[in-house]
Amino acid sequence: MKSVRVDPDAKTARVEPGVVLNELDHETQAFGLATPVGYNSTTGIAGLTLGGGWGWLSRKHGLTVDNLLSVDIVTAQGELVHASEAENEDLFWGLRGGGGNFGIVTSFEFQLHEVGPTVLSGPIVYPFDDAEVVLSGYREFAASAPNDATVWCVIRHAPPLPFIPEEWHGRKVVILATFYAGDMEEGEAVLQPIRDVGAPIADAVGPHPYTGWQQAFDGLAPAGNRHYWKSHNFDELTDGMIETFIEYGKTIPTPETEIAIPHLGGAMNEKPVGATAYPHRDFEFTMVLHTQWMDSEQDEECITWTREMHEAMAPHATGGVYANFVPEEVGDQQAAYGENYDRLVEVKNEWDPENVFRLNHNVEPTK
Ligand SMILES: Cc1cc2nc3c(=O)[nH]c(=O)nc-3n(C[C@H](O)[C@H](O)[C@H](O)COP(=O)(O)OP(=O)(O)OC[C@H]3O[C@@H](n4cnc5c(N)ncnc54)[C@H](O)[C@@H]3O)c2cc1C
Known part of the structure; x- marks a missing residue:
């Protein structure tokens, strides 16, 4: 799943989860645009984004998640769902830092900014x-x-x-x-x-x-x-x-x-x-x-x-x-998610109550 589709007028990009950072930069820079991502270009966009994501543009434009506009995600129930600030807001909130806990993202939509080339x-x-x-x-x-x-x-x-x-x-x-x-x-x-x-x-x-x-x-x-x-x-x-x-x-x-x-x-x-x-x-x-x-x-x-x-x-x-930056087996969820952990548990209870997606920094459901 390697597609990147840039809308240069709206300054947005639709990105599939198999894309690595240099592939994303290559497509967006054709229009003099970019979104903040990590400093090593062979990193995957999916894991980087779902955990937060920072790099050379982050002091100016924030984390990768701060530039995420929407996602398409296949949930634990096998449904394809759209999530954004306006639709399934809680799920969208949880995805911006909560990693792979809530489903399989099939498409990310990012805000782009004028950078370089x-x-x-x-x-x-x-x-x-x-x-x-x-x-x-x-x-x-x-x-x-x-x-x-x-x-x-x-x-x-x-x-x-x-x-x-x-x-x-x-x-x-x-x-x-x-x-x-x-x-x-x-x-x-x-x-x-x-x-x-x-x-x-x-x-x-x-x-x-x-x-x-x-x-x-x-x-x-x-x-x-x-x-x-x-x-x-x-x-x-x-x-x-x-x-x-x-x-x-x-x-x-x-x-x-x-x-x-x-x-x-x-x-x-x-x-x-x-x-x-x-x-x-x-x-x-x-x-x-x-x-x-x-x-x-x-x-x-x-x-x-x-x-x-x-x-x-x-x-x-x-x-x-x-x-x-820490392996999943370290299991220090409280340090990774801080004061947002309780809300993440609520989102998990709603979207993955049986903990189908657990091979990650797991947010354990309490239902
Ligand atoms: C050399 C190197 C440099 C790095 N530099 C930076 C940096 O500058 N900035 C930074 O922020 N991070 C950096 N990282 C850390 C990086 O963000 C993480 O390693 C991240 O997990 C990489 O994501 P991935 O998609 O490549 O990995 P993967 O192993 O494919 O994914 C990691 C996890 O993300 C989840 N995931 C992946 N794809 C999906 C999907 N489609 N839907 C739902 N969940 C999914 C899964 O839980 C998966 O286990 C660096 C890592 C390396 C190895």
Whole structure:
């Protein structure tokens, strides 16, 4: 189910659930349009949307669910139902963050926005030894960044990319990945302060096709690697947190592993917690530990490192977890759905009382 149908006048797209993000971007960008989706273009639109969905456009245009206008869904009773703000509103509310709990979505309708097709974006790469200056500069920039500007900080080993001098390949670095959603000339001025932080090894900020930027990170999570990921949300970056990021940056277990600290917030926090089933409307930064390795002999070392760092950051976190970043078997529904859980149970009781759809972050029916 791979169809994408764009209505350029209404600025909407009808998208079938087998579509992956680069396929959606490809079709919408033909009209200079886009909706916020994730940073890795091989991700599926269906799971990403139903769990919330955020990416480079989210500070400006909100979560993917905030841009969902309607769905067609096959329910547990085998009926094809349309859900939107005007029809089956409770089901539509539950689908915007409640995952696969209520049925099988066969079509998503999204609001699109004018984006690019060329956007100011690119990475700035610093030696890991400068991490404290870079992270402090990042925090300062984020504090007053307009919603058009998004910068994400990543601690990792430098990949062998052509814009990074060869002598740095494989050495530990801090990367600030930058993106400006608005006018490029304006973006040059807005992003300048972050480009003035420290002394970079490489600065590749410039005009890039939006679709290219959306695929720029795909190569860093190739199919076949072994993965163990964990995340936290934070409402600020304190000195103590920066110290801990650096401490664990020193012991990153493999060249593929990343400590990613994206700046989010902006439009994502503008809706009330109860507006959609997705509840996390109060954080500015997230941390995603993307631990990756190739050899099963490293399983224990890599998993232990990830758990220890996750635990070390826990006292600073807001406490909620993003359902799309934790495996189903973790089963921490309250942390994933927060104060929206009770309403999700009501929607589940109505639409799937026998829990047909339970292989997910399950909302257990009480009927
Ligand atoms: C490399 C990588 C990068 C990522 N980056 C981001 C990011 O930048 N932003 C972000 O928000 N998330 C990100 N994620 C997390 C991503 O949102 C989740 O992994 C999400 O579950 C992916 O959805 P999928 O459709 O690809 O997966 P699937 O495994 O196909 O689906 C996940 C779950 O969604 C439900 N589901 C899927 N299709 C349907 C359907 N048609 N109807 C009803 N329920 C359905 C099911 O419960 C299913 O188990 C990333 C993940 C990876 C692996």
